Amino acid sequence: MVGAISITHYSASTVLVSWTSIQKHGNGLLCNTNKVRKPRAVSMSVRAGERLYLGLDFGTSGARFAIIDKDGIIQAEAKREYPLYLSGESHDWVRSWKETLFSLLHDVPLHLRKHVVSISVDGTSATTIIVDSDSGEPLWRPLLYNESCPDALATVKSIAPPNHTVCTGSSTLCKLVSWWNHVGSNQKHALLLHQADWLLWLLHGKLGVTDYNNALKVGYDPEVDSYPSWLVSQPYYHLLPSVVAPGTPIACLKEEIGNKYGFQKDCVVCSGTTDSIAAFLAARATQPGKAVTSLGSTLAIKLLSNTRIEDSRFGVYSHRLDDKWLVGGASNTGGAILRQLFTDDQLDKLSEQINPSQPSLLDYYPLPKAGERFPVADPNLAPSCATTMSPLTKTSKFS
Numbered sequence: 377m378v379g380a381i382s383i384t385h386y387s388a389s390t391v392l393v394s395w396t397s398i399q400k401h402g403n404g405l406l407c408n409t410n411k412v413r414k415p416r417a418v419s420m421s422v423r424a425g426e427r428l429y430l431g432l433d434f435g436t437s438g439a440r441f442a443i444i445d446k447d448g449i450i451q452a453e454a455k456r457e458y459p460l461y462l463s464g465e466s467h468d469w470v471r472s473w474k475e476t477l478f479s480l481l482h483d484v485p486l487h488l489r490k491h492v493v494s495i496s497v498d499g500t501s502a503t504t505i506i507v508d509s510d511s512g513e514p515l516w517r518p519l520l521y522n523e524s525c526p527d528a529l530a531t532v533k534s535i536a537p538p539n540h541t542v543c544t545g546s547s548t549l550c551k552l553v554s555w556w557n558h559v560g561s562n563q564k565h566a567l568l569l570h571q572a573d574w575l576l577w578l579l580h581g582k583l584g585v586t587d588y589n590n591a592l593k594v595g596y597d598p599e600v601d602s603y604p605s606w607l608v609s610q611p612y613y614h615l616l617p618s619v620v621a622p623g624t625p626i627a628c629l630k631e632e633i634g635n636k637y638g639f640q641k642d643c644v645v646c647s648g649t650t651d652s653i654a655a656f657l658a659a660r661a662t663q664p665g666k667a668v669t670s671l672g673s674t675l676a677i678k679l680l681s682n683t684r685i686e687d688s689r690f691g692v693y694s695h696r697l698d699d700k701w702l703v704g705g706a707s708n709t710g711g712a713i714l715r716q717l718f719t720d721d722q723l724d725k726l727s728e729q730i731n732p733s734q735p736s737l738l739d740y741y742p743l744p745k746a747g748e749r750f751p752v753a754d755p756n757l758a759p760s761c762a763t764t765m766s767p768l769t770k771t772s773k774f775s
Contacts, residue, residue, distance in 0.1 A: 422451070428491040432480055434499045434571060435651055436521070436673035436712065439476045443488055454483040469518045470505070470574075477575055481637050489638040494646055495579060496623060499571030501650040501706065502593045504551045506560070506615070507574065509567040512583050516555055518571070522546060522674070522708050524747055524755040525554035535606050541593055543688040544753040548594035549607075556612045568594065568615045572648035580627040580645035586617040587624070587647040589695050598696035599684065622649040652676035653695055656702060664700065673712035677750075678704040691750030705750030713742040713759075 422428070428451055432441045440455035456476050461468035477497075484492070500521040507514050519525070524545035532550050536542050542549040552560075552568055560566060567583065570590040577583055588598040595607040596619055607613060620626075628634075629643040655670035656678040667679035684694040684701045691705040714723060730736075743759035 422488060422491055426491050427493045428488060430484065430492045430495045431654075432477065432495070432497045432575070433651060433654060434473060434476075434497060434575060436500060439473075439480060441480045441484065443484065443492065452485050452488055454480065456480055456483070463517070466517060469520070470514050473571070473575060474578065477578060481633070484637070486638060490640055492639055492643055494625070494644045495629065496646040497572045497575045497579075497648045498651045498654040499573075499575065499590070499648065501570075501590065501652065502546060502548045502551070503571040504548050505569045505571065505574050506552075506555055506563075507567050507569055507583075509565045509583065512574075512577055514574075515563060515566055516559070519551040519555070521706075522747070522749065523551070525550040526755050528553035528557065531557075535610065536595065537606075539686070539688045540595075541686050541688055541693040542595050544691065544749065545755045546749055546753075547688075548591075552594065552612060552615065556615075560612065560615075566615050567617065569617060572650070573617060576626065576645055576648055579629055579633060581630050582627045584617045585626055585647060586619055587622040587649055588619050589622050589649040589653050591617070591619045592693065592695055620647050622647055622653075650695070652678060652704075652706060653697070653702060656680075656697075667704075672710060673715075674706060674708055674710040676704065676706040678702045688753055691748075691753045707750045708743050708748050709741070713744045716744055717742075 426445060428443050428445055430441060430443050432439060438455055438457040440453065442453045443451045445451060456479050458469075458472040458476055461471045461475075463471075503521045504519045505514055506516045526545045528550040529543070529545050531553050532547070533543050536549075541547065544550070548568075548570070569577065569584075570586055572590055573586045576585075588596055588601070592598060594616065595604060596602075596616075597604050601619075603613070603616060603619075607616075624647045625644045626647055627645060628641070629639055629645055631641065633639070634641055634643060651672075652670050655676070656668045659668045661668055661680055664680050664682050667677065670676040670678070678695075679702070680697065681694070681701045681703045683703075685703045686693050691707075692703065693705065694701040694703045696702075718726070738761065740761040741757075741759055742761075743757070746758045747755045748757040
């Protein structure tokens with residue numbers, strides 16, 4: 377197995393951008409870029425008639441964009457942290473995401489906007505939004521990618537095949553069933569969208585479209601390009617969106633948005649994908665057996681394979697990538713727990729004292745809170761550390 381690392385956390389400086397095949401998926405751009413603090417134009421001159429592609433990556437702690445040309449050369453990039461808005465005692469994620477989306481459009485350099493021919497968005501996998509099917513307005517708070525709904529797990533396991541991808545508490549289907557059991561059965565006009573779907577809807581206005589990467593964890597079968605019969609027979613099936621391939625042109629950018637920000641009137645908005653798939657594409661791993669680890673707030677692993685593999689007991693699932701499969705999973709460990717426990721200065725000082733040529737005596741399993749998705753699906757797994765510690769960490773903060 378050949379590996380590559382795609383770094384997407386706070387301190388990364390390398391920019392990773394990827395786009396789908398224009399021949400297969402239209403002019404869609406899928407991007408996963410690393411965070412920079414201010415908009416940065418890499419190229420100040422653009423040839424007449426130059427076609428550029430804008431990709432927006434919505435991660436766990438912030439969002440970013442990158443603009444590339446047909447050769448994959450970055451023309452501009454920028455990032456934004458999500459602003460903090462509260463709804464009661466909880467974070468108003470919908471407001472934060474929406475404001476960040478339009479802030480990033482504003483950050484696109486003026487001289488590049490008229491050259492952008494297509495736009496796409498990737499988002500966190502299994503982040504679920506139930507919206508009004510007429511207005512698109514959320515009916516419930518978003519259920520985030522790492523939230524578990526164990527109350528729905530028994531029901532989902534009773535209808536899905538054994539060890540199916542949806543048979544874990546953090547799956548999109550478990551979130552839908554949990555919402556349906558609590559309030560959804562009384563909602564006559566409701567629709568399920570994923571984070572990327574909803575953000576794209578804000579741009580193109582065509583409600584009810586997703587891609588088969590985002591739809592995987594609600595039960596969509598990308599191998600046969602349809603929802604399975606066991607899902608179609610459920611009373612909440614009508615809430616599910618239509619599914620297209622990632623990068624498929626959906627509609628032109630809304631006229632009022634194009635006019636406000638100076639994008640061309642025929643700029644096309646394309647279906648998206650998940651953030652970890654965008655990271656895989658950005659690493660340009662093209663041969664079966666190659667793998668990419670994406671280290672951000674959480675940790676995701678993807679391996680390109682000719683064979684589809686799924687087992688919910690271990691949090692392993694397969695996304696379709698053209699005629700191949702991306703096999704892997706996503707853990708709740710990652711950069712977020714380090715940010716929760718240490719300052720930047722502490723991380724710098726401790727990192728300087730690590731000797732990578734010597735085995736560590738430490739045996740930590742750092743998690744922000746109880747619950748893990750991969751390499752074991754256990755909503756009750758507690759963060760832990762071994763009793764043997766270096767003098768630098770005499771007191772464990774993990775448990």
